[in-house]
Amino acid sequence: QSTIYRAGTLGRRPVVPADFAELERRARKVSSAEAWAYVAGGAGEGRTMRRNREAFDRWAIVPRMAAGAVDRDLSAELLGTRLPSPLLLAPVGAGALMGRDSDLAIAAGAAATGTPYIFSNQGCNPMEECAAAMGDTPRWFQLYWSSDERLVDSLIRRAEAIGAGALVVTLDTTVLGWRPQDLNLGSLPFAKGLGIAQYTSDPVFREIAAERARQPRERPKVTPGAIRALIAMSRNHPGPFWANLRSPAPRASVETFLDIYSNPGLSWEHLATLRRRTSLPVVLKGILDPEDARRAFDLGVDAIVVSNHGGRQVDNAVASLDALTAIRAELGPEPTLLFDSGIRTGADVFTALALGADAVLLGRPHLYGFALAGAHGVAEVIRNVIAELDLTMALAGTRTIADITRQTLTETPR
Numbered sequence: 001q002s003t004i005y006r007a008g009t010l011g012r013r014p015v016v017p018a019d020f021a022e023l024e025r026r027a028r029k030v031s032s033a034e035a036w037a038y039v040a041g042g043a044g045e046g047r048t049m050r051r052n053r054e055a056f057d058r059w060a061i062v063p064r065m066a067a068g069a070v071d072r073d074l075s076a077e078l079l080g081t082r083l084p085s086p087l088l089l090a091p092v093g094a095g096a097l098m099g100r101d102s103d104l105a106i107a108a109g110a111a112a113t114g115t116p117y118i119f120s121n122q123g124c125n126p127m128e129e130c131a132a133a134m135g136d137t138p139r140w141f142q143l144y145w146s147s148d149e150r151l152v153d154s155l156i157r158r159a160e161a162i163g164a165g166a167l168v169v170t171l172d173t174t175v176l177g178w179r180p181q182d183l184n185l186g187s188l189p190f191a192k193g194l195g196i197a198q199y200t201s202d203p204v205f206r207e208i209a210a211e212r213a214r215q216p217r218e219r220p221k222v223t224p225g226a227i228r229a230l231i232a233m234s235r236n237h238p239g240p241f242w243a244n245l246r247s248p249a250p251r252a253s254v255e256t257f258l259d260i261y262s263n264p265g266l267s268w269e270h271l272a273t274l275r276r277r278t279s280l281p282v283v284l285k286g287i288l289d290p291e292d293a294r295r296a297f298d299l300g301v302d303a304i305v306v307s308n309h310g311g312r313q314v315d316n317a318v319a320s321l322d323a324l325t326a327i328r329a330e331l332g333p334e335p336t337l338l339f340d341s342g343i344r345t346g347a348d349v350f351t352a353l354a355l356g357a358d359a360v361l362l363g364r365p366h367l368y369g370f371a372l373a374g375a376h377g378v379a380e381v382i383r384n385v386i387a388e389l390d391l392t393m394a395l396a397g398t399r400t401i402a403d404i405t406r407q408t409l410t411e412t413p414r
């Protein structure tokens with residue numbers, strides 16, 4: 001944090017704005033309308049997204065004086081690994097809307113700060129390449145449960161092979177939420193072939209796509225959209241894109257992806273198979289109800305992520321921070337709870353930790369950093385959040401992450 005201040009006083013301009021409002025404004029300026037609708041947008045009327053932020057305003061940090069919180073230690077132990085801070089980067093699909101090779105750049109930016117990145121199942125670069133960009137920094141893999149169990153196993157094997165620190169299964173997106181901004185623009189990234197690199201790089205997926213391509217079906221019309229999809233897809237296939245026009249594989253891949261990327265019938269019985277399917281720590285993401293949380297831990301999972309997907313799935317849903325408070329109250333101090341949806345600043349991280357999170361995930365802010373300055377932008381967004389967390393800890397008289405308890409907060413009068 002002192003480095004950031006020193007750079008500032010020497011007149012060095014930061015790579016990205018230090019406050020979220022300006023970061024967001026600048027990221028919007030460099031994004032297409034379609035990219036902005038998808039990334040910044042929320043479900044329905046945007047009430048969940050707003051509520052995620054308002055929930056933070058109902059809590060206030062009570063600074064403590066002369067508490068001698070020098071030599072602060074922000075490190076945190078998570079699933080058996082010591083991390084430099086309790087911050088991870090959330091999985092984001094279709095990040096290439098904001099720039100090429102988004103996941104490689106985000107992976108590199110995360111690694112520059114030792115921060116784990118959770119590779120999305122709908123990422124834009126294969127997980128093997130992202131892992132190579134991270135060196136020794138922990139990486140996790142996020143899985144959407146496919147309706148084809150062979151693909152579930154194949155993705156799990158690949159996550160094990162890249163040394164993932166955990167398998168994160170996202171539960172809240174068995175169907176895509178109501179996203180009016182995207183609908184109004186008639187744009188969904190997957191239709192452009194974005195966010196399907198984990199699939200097209202998967203041998204089992206390619207087998208499934210080939211199987212389906214062999215099945216007789218009506219020939220789809222060649223529309224401008226389909227041609228754009230083929231060009232985008234061809235990035236994942238060797239050779240020039242026109243070679244792919246002659247091969248049925250890319251088109252079959254887009255169609256197969258849309259058919260099998262999720263299982264709308266996902267049940268607790270499916271999830272109960274996870275423990276015997278992998279030796280990786282298992283994390284379930286997208287839990288909001290205390291009973292669901294209990295059920296998850298009854299299955300023997302290692303952690304859950306309390307999340308409403310950044311307000312992108314259900315409009316008028318419970319604020320993720322309120323769900324965190326309720327779940328911690330129900331489950332007690334032991335189970336490992338991660339939190340996301342609404343974290344924008346270091347003070348937010350502090351508040352979430354005080355309300356019972358063991359670590360937090362940062363979503364849109366890191367994508368905005370990427371949009372503005374690639375890997376450097378990602379790293380700087382992370383450094384800014386951690387620097388503010390550090391200062392807040394100093395001023396609140398907390399030396400370690402464990403010192404950040406409910407006692408550091410008060411509820412603000414309504």
Ligand code: FNR
Pocket residue numbers: 038039040090091092093094120121122123142170285307308309310311312340341342343361362363364365
């Ligand atoms: C997401 N999120 C997400 N989650 C997930 O499990 N798999 C995914 O592929 C994606 N894709 C995705 C794309 C974009 C553009 C966004 C903004 C979000 C949700 C993400 O992991 C996280 O839960 C939220 O982004 C956290 O909320 P904030 O920090 O954005 O408010």
